Amino acid sequence: MQAKPPPSKADADPAAHSQGGSHGRNTQKFIDHSNPGERRPIRRRHVLKDRRYRRDDEITLDTSMFLKESPYFEIPVQNVTARVGRTAKLTCVVENLGHFKVAWGYKVTGAVLTVATQVITKNTRISVQREQQSTWVLTISNVTMKDQGDYWCQVNTSPPRSISGYLSVVEPPVMEGGNEEVTITSGEVANLTCRARGTPTPTIRWIREDYDRIRINATYFASDYIGSSLLLRTVNHRSAAGYLCIASNGHPPSISRRVIVHVK
Template sequence: MKYHTMKENRRRWLRAIWPLIAVLSHQSECAAKGGTGGSVIEHHPSSYWEQPFSQPYFDNSTKRETTTTVGQSAYLYCRVRNLGDRAVSWIRKRDLHILTVGILTYTNDQRFQAMHSDGSDEWTLKITSPQVRDSGTYECQVSTEPKISQAYKLSVVVSKAKIVGNAELYIKSGSDINLTCIVLQTPEPPSFIYWYRGDHVINYSQRGGISVVTEKQTRTSRLLISRALPADSGNYTCAPSTAESASVLVHVLNGEHPAAMQHGNSSNSGAATRTLALLLLFLHAGSFAR
C-alpha cells in the first residue's frame, strides 16, 4: 500500500511540474541554437513516451490563417489529440517569446490569454485588442521529446469606411442627397453601420423622406434624403461598428451654384472664348492668303 501511495504521489508531482520543465527546456534549446559552436544535449525519452499509442498529434481541421481588424479580439485555435500529460504552449515566432503554457500566461502583456475547457482537445490563444504590430506567425507547441509544433498566421488590418464620390458635395434644393458608404479591408461584415449628421445620429422620425439601406454581405450602406432643403446641409459621417469612419460635407443650395463651381464654369467659358478667337484669326489669315 505504501509503495502505491509513493508511486501516485510521484506521478502527481511530475504532472504538476511538467509545464515548468517544458518552459525551461524550450529556453535551453533556444540558447543552444543561438550560440556559436555550442551543442544541444539530447534527452532520450523513456520507454513510456516511445509507445505509439501515447504520442500526441495535431488535428489539422482548424484554420491556420486568421485575419482580424485592429481592436477586434483574435482567436487562434490549436487542436491536439491524445495529449496525455504533456503541456501545450503558444510561442511568438518572431522573438521566440513564450506567451502561454497550459492555461498560464508567461508574458507581461496581459492581452494574451490561453483558453481551454477540461476534457477538450482545443487550446486557444486569445489576443485582446490586437494591433497591426501583432501580425505574424505563432506556434502551438507540445512538450513531447522531441517537441512538435504547428504554425498559425495572424494578420491584423486597419478597416476603413469610404463614401463614394468627392469629399464635398453641392446639390440644388429639391434634389436628393444620395450617399453610398463602403467598408474596406474587413474580414467580417460590420454588425451595424450608423449615419451621422454632425454629432447626431440621423433621426428618421425628424422628417420624412429619409431611408437607409445596409447590405452586410457586400459591406455597403446607402443613405437617401429626398427633396433636400438647405437645412439638410452639413457634415455626413458613415460609422461602421468595426472600422474607421468616413465623412462628406454636403451643401444644399437655393438656385445658383457656389462660387467654386462658378469659377469652374467661367474657366471653361474662357477656354471656349480663346478657342473661338484662334479659329477666327486662322480664318482671317486664310482670307489674306487668297
C-alpha cells in the first residue's frame, strides 16, 4: 500500500488559511521593495498614531497608497465676487475625510485662518461652518478690498492636498469731487471736472442735461464725452446749460453729478 505523504504545514495549521488567524489578527502582507533581489513578505506590525504610516523593523512605509479610500476634493472651490461691505462665502467639499482635518488659509499672506471648526486668525470677520459632513464654508463678513486674493482649502494628508479659489472684491462708484458750478466769459475755455473711485476704476461719461449735443469747440459737437475733465473751448451762450457726469464700472449703482455752466 502506497504511503501517504506527510501533512503540509498549511494542513497542520488550518488558521493559516484564514486572513485573520485564530485570534482575528491581521495577516495582510506587503512586499519589501528595498532589496530588488529579494521579495520577502512583510507582516503588518503596528500603525503609528496618525494611521498614515506603519513601521516594520527598519522599514517605514506610507500606507495611504494602500488605502481603498482617501480624502479627495469633490468639486473645485468656486471663485467668488463680493462687494465692499457685503459677505463672501467660499465652499470646499472634501469626501472620505476620515481622521484628517480641513484647514482654510489666505495665500497672499500664507496665514492659516481655520482648522476644522476652529478659527485660528484674530480677524473677527472670519468664521467657518461644516455642513453635511463633507462641506466646509469659509465666511468673510463686511468684506474690504484687502480681503481680495486666493484662499486655499487644505487636507493634512502626507503630502498635504490643497485646492484654492479666488475672491474678487468690487466697489461701486463713489464720487470724490469736482466742480458743481462754473461761470465763464464768452470766448474763453470752461474746464468741467468730475472724479470718482471704485473697483474696477469707474468710467466718467458726460452728457448735457437737456440731451442736446455738447459743443466741444466751434466746429465739433458730440452727444457725449468720455473722461474726467470736459473742456469746452470758445464757449458761447449756447454752451450755458446743465451737464451731467456719470460714473459707472459695471457694478451698480452708477452715480452722477450735476455741473451748471453760466456764460457771461
